[in-house]
Amino acid sequence: MTTSKTPLLDQLPTPEELRKLQPGQLKQVAEELRRETIDAVSVTGGHLGAGLGVVELTVALHYVFDTPRDRIIWDVGHQTYPHKILTGRRDRIRTLRMGGGLSGFTKRAESEYDAFGAGHSSTSISAGLGMAVARDLSHGNNHVVAVIGDSSMSAGMAYEAMNNAGALDSRLIVILNDNDMSIATPTGAMSAYLARLVSGGAYRSIRDAAKQLASHLPRFIYDKARKAEEFSRSFITGGTMFEELGFYYVGPIDGHNLDHLLPVLMNVRDKDDGPVLVHVVTQKGKGYAPAEAADDKYHGVVKFDVETGKQFKPKANAPSYTGVFAKALVTEAEHDDKIVAITAAMPSGTGLDTFGKHFPERTFDVAIAEQHAVTFAAGLACEGYKPFCALYSTFLQRGYDQVVHDVAIQHLPVRFAIDRAGLVGADGPTHAGAFDIAYLGCLPDMVVMACADEAELMHMVATAVAYDDGPIAFRYPRGEGVGVELPERGEVLEIGRGRVLREGSKVALLSLGTRLGEALKAAEELDNYGVSTTVADARFAKPIDRDLLRRLAANHEVLITIEEGSIGGFGSQVFQALSDDGLLDGARGAFKFRSMTLPDVYIDHDKHELMIAKAMLDSKAMVAKALELLGDEKGAARVMIA
Numbered sequence: 060m061t062t063s064k065t066p067l068l069d070q071l072p073t074p075e076e077l078r079k080l081q082p083g084q085l086k087q088v089a090e091e092l093r094r095e096t097i098d099a100v101s102v103t104g105g106h107l108g109a110g111l112g113v114v115e116l117t118v119a120l121h122y123v124f125d126t127p128r129d130r131i132i133w134d135v136g137h138q139t140y141p142h143k144i145l146t147g148r149r150d151r152i153r154t155l156r157m158g159g160g161l162s163g164f165t166k167r168a169e170s171e172y173d174a175f176g177a178g179h180s181s182t183s184i185s186a187g188l189g190m191a192v193a194r195d196l197s198h199g200n201n202h203v204v205a206v207i208g209d210s211s212m213s214a215g216m217a218y219e220a221m222n223n224a225g226a227l228d229s230r231l232i233v234i235l236n237d238n239d240m241s242i243a244t245p246t247g248a249m250s251a252y253l254a255r256l257v258s259g260g261a262y263r264s265i266r267d268a269a270k271q272l273a274s275h276l277p278r279f280i281y282d283k284a285r286k287a288e289e290f291s292r293s294f295i296t297g298g299t300m301f302e303e304l305g306f307y308y309v310g311p312i313d314g315h316n317l318d319h320l321l322p323v324l325m326n327v328r329d330k331d332d333g334p335v336l337v338h339v340v341t342q343k344g345k346g347y348a349p350a351e352a353a354d355d356k357y358h359g360v361v362k363f364d365v366e367t368g369k370q371f372k373p374k375a376n377a378p379s380y381t382g383v384f385a386k387a388l389v390t391e392a393e394h395d396d397k398i399v400a401i402t403a404a405m406p407s408g409t410g411l412d413t414f415g416k417h418f419p420e421r422t423f424d425v426a427i428a429e430q431h432a433v434t435f436a437a438g439l440a441c442e443g444y445k446p447f448c449a450l451y452s453t454f455l456q457r458g459y460d461q462v463v464h465d466v467a468i469q470h471l472p473v474r475f476a477i478d479r480a481g482l483v484g485a486d487g488p489t490h491a492g493a494f495d496i497a498y499l500g501c502l503p504d505m506v507v508m509a510c511a512d513e514a515e516l517m518h519m520v521a522t523a524v525a526y527d528d529g530p531i532a533f534r535y536p537r538g539e540g541v542g543v544e545l546p547e548r549g550e551v552l553e554i555g556r557g558r559v560l561r562e563g564s565k566v567a568l569l570s571l572g573t574r575l576g577e578a579l580k581a582a583e584e585l586d587n588y589g590v591s592t593t594v595a596d597a598r599f600a601k602p603i604d605r606d607l608l609r610r611l612a613a614n615h616e617v618l619i620t621i622e623e624g625s626i627g628g629f630g631s632q633v634f635q636a637l638s639d640d641g642l643l644d645g646a647r648g649a650f651k652f653r654s655m656t657l658p659d660v661y662i663d664h665d666k667h668e669l670m671i672a673k674a675m676l677d678s679k680a681m682v683a684k685a686l687e688l689l690g691d692e693k694g695a696a697r698v699m700i701a
């Protein structure tokens with residue numbers, strides 16, 4: 060009979076059972092929960108460090124609060140693997156981030172314990188305030204708790220929410236999970252401020268003594284003492300900014316010590332008025348030596364050996380697009396001292412950590428503040444610099460109004476290096492770079508490029524450096540390139556000019572971005588059906604190469620565009636151009652145009668290649684589409700079932 064490594068956790072399928080335990084048993088629950096989390100992520104990969112840092116907090120929250128009736132909202136949601144194990148999903152935790160398996164973030168459709176979906180940071184307080192106000196409007200009495208990290212607290216949205224919560228004086232609990240970490244080392248004044256609060260030893264001891272004394276006094280004296288205590292606090296620590304925003308600040312307390320966590324959480328739970336912020340200090344990667352020792356605290360890991368912590372990183376067959384971008388930008392910056400680079404708390408993810416090693420004074424990590432990053436870049440561009448704003452496609456969505464209002468309308472030459480464009484695999488729909496072609500292509504005066512491979516990416520970096528007539532963006536996917544030979548330095552491309560790679564006469568496949576490889580494969584396959592196929596690489600989603608379009612429309616029966624982007628993107632631009640040029644006015648059936656895009660749905664996480672097949676954007680789907688348009692429906696059907 061195998062003895063379980065988690066005997067107590069085995070008896071806790073949901074928080075109901077957890078809440079029946081004695082407080083003294085919770086330490087063991089936390090130990091077992093940490094062990095289970097490490098073991099699960101060792102076989103799935105995913106976000107580990109953040110979850111390890113909130114094991115005790117997770118246990119304490121589900122013990123003190125009547126979840127799911129009391130709402131717990133986790134910011135970003137990458138730290139919720141322990142939460143998922145405790146809330147009825149332990150049996151599926153080893154399907155994490157796999158096709159058909161658990162999401163790597165909170166997801167309302169996945170569990171009633173996931174009060175709010177996440178993936179992007181700094182949304183928890185806004186969502187929590189919404190739920191608190193809804194409770195008050197319907198005369199409810201449940202609690203609402205938002206758990207937000209120190210870096211997620213650096214985003215403007217968090218302040219908008221706290222400002223409003225303070226003004227409404229809503230009963231809302233915010234737990235600031237301060238592990239002094241983001242993905243990389245923390246940046247910004249907020250981090251320094253929190254460090255001051257945490258290190259204010261004098262503050263803690265005086266305040267603790269005053270609290271002890273005050274809690275035994277009659278209410279009216281207690282209120283006076285509380286005012287005095289706030290004065291002492293403001294006197295000692297300059298007043299917590301959170302209190303200036305209308306929050307009652309509690310802390311900092313040790314977020315790994317259940318003897319501290321439980322009484323404080325019970326107190327704030329039973330405090331019946333206004334917003335409270337509990338400042339807990341934790342350690343990212345806590346309790347797992349390889350994570351504690353790592354610079355990134357094992358923020359994001361692939362499968363690994365539990366004993367040694369050694370990650371099983373797959374051997375790369377080609378350089379990553381991110382790495383090629385970073386190297387190309389370094390090369391360009393060696394020739395142009397006006398080039399500066401901006402990241403929003405993603406230095407390693409965007410490759411700007413590499414750029415920063417070469418040009419530290421020209422590299423800016425603005426923390427999780429994409430809106431600020433864009434307008435900060437606009438300011439730099441006003442003064443003649445060449446700012447490369449390197450953001451994931453999905454995170455650029457957070458700064459969209461700034462792109463329109465502060466950059467495009469003012470024709471400012473900001474360069475947008477859009478990483479993680481297209482489907483991103485395990486992170487799923489919250490992180491998909493699905494919409495950038497659509498949301499940028501509709502902006503007057505915006506140039507939008509998409510590279511077909513890593514050599515093309517180098518050319519686009521060089522083109523962006525040279526282009527000073529307004530904003531320009533280039534998109535590239537997560538992961539490895541295709542393994543093409545790389546030039547020493549990128550060549551400047553002619554704006555708005557595509558290229559033909561294969562000449563045919565019946566079908567034209569006009570690809571944008573990295574679908575080109577599959578388009579060339581499709582053309583080879585169509586040869587077997589006697590269908591002569593042209594393959595062209597658009598290179599630009601905007602401005603459209605109208606000459607190329609006219610040529611393809613005039614010389615082929617069928618034109619198909621392909622892009623790893625949503626509806627409303629490149630295909631729509633092409634449709635607009637074809638119709639404007641009267642190229643769709645011919646006799647019925649004379650010329651057919653179709654646009655292959657991501658389907659108009661949110662595609663759940665899976666391996667990238669499986670998501671692409673599901674999205675019908677692989678070579679098989681292209682062949683089937685061409686045959687269908689040529690009237691060979693049977694051939695098309697055969698292709699799809701093969």
Ligand SMILES: Cc1ncc(C[n+]2csc(CCOP(=O)(O)OP(=O)(O)O)c2C)c(N)n1
Pocket residue numbers: 109112135137138178179180207208209210211212236238240241242343403404405427429454457
């Ligand atoms: C809007 C947005 N920008 C960037 C990210 C990428 N990101 C994911 S987690 C993370 C760091 C979060 O740090 P913190 O809030 O301190 O949580 P911790 O990982 O330390 O627990 C970042 C920048 C994101 N999820 N959302």
Ligand SMILES: CC(=O)[C@@H](O)[C@H](O)COP(=O)(O)O
Pocket residue numbers: 106135137178179242359408479483486490537
């Ligand atoms: C939680 C979060 O938003 C980031 O950690 C993101 O998952 C990183 O994505 P990549 O793995 O593509 O860099």
Ligand SMILES: [Mg+2]
Pocket residue numbers: 208209210211236237238239240241
């Ligand atoms: Mg942190």
